[in-house]
Amino acid sequence: MLRLEKRPQPSAFWTYATPVVAVILTMVLGGILFWFLGKPPVTAIKTIFWDPLFGDFAFYYRPELLKKAAPLILIAIGLSFGFRAGIWNIGAEGQYIMGAIFGASVALAFYPMEARWLIFPLMIAAGIAGGVIWAMIPALLRVYFKTNEILVSLMLVYVADVLIKAFSVGLLRNPDGNGFPGSRNLKQYPSAANLDLWTDTGIHWGVVTAVFAVVVAYVFFARHQFGFNVRLAGQSPRAAAFAGVNPNRLVLVCMALSGGLAGVAGMFEVAGPSGQILGSFPAFYGFTAIIVAFLGRLHPVGILLAGLLMALTYIGGDAAQSAMNLPSAAIQMFQGMLLFSLLSVDVLTNYRIRLTTAKVA
């Protein structure tokens, strides 16, 4: 009989090995899934994981990879603070959308003035503000009325979703757009555009910010009192109170951090890869970032790698969809498998499996 036995210390080996095992497990399970769908499993896995990086069209896919990974990493880094402290902001998607609306609104308010030194920084500030405001709603409700931040933040996603659709056909609609929905394309407005800093590398300001966020988060978790308080509050709330951590302040700060980073990610997206406010604004980064945060074990470096991996499954998944006629639901299932594999393999960090001889009762 198999039995789980708690380890006295978390295993250092498995802390690092579980994500790798989880990825391998996902490839196996995903392969089986594709096989049942009547597709060659090895080719499908290769199309998803190998071709975008080293295939014939890698020159096209690699910049795309960075553009997809950057918002995921930015949002996941913000979420990791709250998640480590036991504060569950599930509504990063909404904060991301609000950041995009705020950022785009600032740019469109100045249009067609040419002053990048003023407009672009203002857009960044507005993006952060949009995310923070949206995150403060569940945060303040939790602090003052003890509501559940999971529910409130999640519901606000749907509010944000309705807002962006309304703005794209209302207030922010392009006056020169012949009545089509959607705002002006910010990519064609030099003062506001978030383009590649070096042509065709995919490195825009959002990518730079994401890398910066990873470094800062790493330093905070490892070296700063705030990171320590966050970890402490997540592990033992009573010990945190004893150490003088104010739980309400922690909720506000962590929600503001995750909201702000999600908001700025939304702003970089709307000013760059996406270009305009539209009902079909590229969504789900906010939700996928939750997977990224956990896949990266809430560790900044882990999140960096997990974000890149997740972006790869997006891009590879798209490629597999078009090249092999895989249904998009299969790709989403595949991404879900990744999280489930991780969560199940995760047990090994704190537990070991023992074989016990069956006992006669």
Add this chain to the structure above:
Amino acid sequence: MERETLLDLRGLTKAYPGVIANSEVSFTIGKGEVHALLGENGAGKSTLVKTIYGLVKPDSGTMTLNGAPYAPAEPRAARAAGVAMVFQHFSLFDALNVAENIALGMENPPPLRDLAQRIREVSETYGLPLDPARIVGDLSAGERQRVEIIRCLLQDPKLLIMDEPTSVLTPQEVQILFETLRKLSSEGTSILYISHKLEEIRALCEHATILRLGKNVGTCDPRATSARDMAEMMVGTVLHTPSRDTAAPGDVVLSLQNLTAPAPHEFGTALKGITVEVRKGEVLGIGGVAGNGQDELVAALSGEMKTGDGMVTLKGQSVGRLGPNDRRALGLLAAPEERMGHAAAPDMSLTENALLTGVVRKHLSKNGFLQWGKARTFAEEIIKAFDVRTPGPGNAARSLSGGNLQKFVIGREILQDPDVLIVNQPTWGVDASAAAAIRQALLDLAAKGAAVICISQDLDELMEISDRFAALNEGRLSPPRPAKGLTVNDIGLMLGGAHDMEVAHVEA
């Protein structure tokens, strides 16, 4: 007097990964005998009684009960054979009444009305007053224990195992319990009594088996052996009794004026008008049965719970509205009762746990950035000074035994040179030699001029180290009295306050 043998244990051995809990333990319990099982924490007492009660299967060794082989596969089999056990922690449902709780533990419960009648009979026969219709949530700890005992007695046991039964009782309640146990014994029921309170064992038991590191290291007649000799058998070394040079108490450092606070949560206790002054170099002992406001008082002093202006004054400054770190900066430190998850974070390393409270006074951070090197040095200092057994400061707090972690937690506060230190249950679950070391450290701290408030349920401990003694009862603190010259009876009356008095008179 030679008794007929009821239970005979032969060579019981049980090993867990990395530790041998019992090694070749043999002894016998006679019919109607009150047999004490003595030993420090971790000596293997619990494993042994769990073996007898069918919760643990021994690796080797045999038991015979009434001459027949006895190897219970589960507690149900043990109960059927006539072995009953009262656990240290009760398993009762607060929302149900006494009779319902007892019915839940029975194989074939009779109708509740009949059961209530039987409960009344048993409780009257054995002098354990208990109303079967009362809701368990309203009962005191002593009354809850009676529920457990009556639950056992209804099975007509041949052997009753009691695991640390007096840890939650007032002295008067202990007397009632002892009367009951003596009566049971005179009727031929054997009792296996587990405790580390030596005076109790001397008052109650005829035989004692002493375990050390899982081995039976000797037997004695407690009535003819001094408490000190028994303690030394338990520990295996000569015991060091804490000593101190009594200095004249200095100025008042901490003063509580009418400290009043509502219960922080549903099962908490409100603090009601606590007024007391503590002076430099003084140890104030606060006794009381658990759940009478100890946790709340510690929280109000440590700063986890804020209180009104002027209620808590430290060195002339009102600190009631300050948080824990501000109070630490002013020299007011605390060590709460619960080590895992309150005083220390179980999954964090000892270095991180050293920083947990030490960051302010030990200057372990600069502009908010933590200095792990200094924190590690501080952790090593604690480990060395308080003999904490661990491979090193990088180990998680949860890997330490309870006693070792307690030494670490107390040491962490003492090494920060507090002006006032509040400790709650400083030696709970700590073995005798470590407990002596902790008490000595508290006394040394007081001798250096700090004020120490020691909250404990262990009255022997409080009498040993306190200059003054006060009792906490339902959130009220009795006026402190000099500890010297207080009798057990005085203390019992102080502890009992009002609500236990009725019970105490029934049999006293």
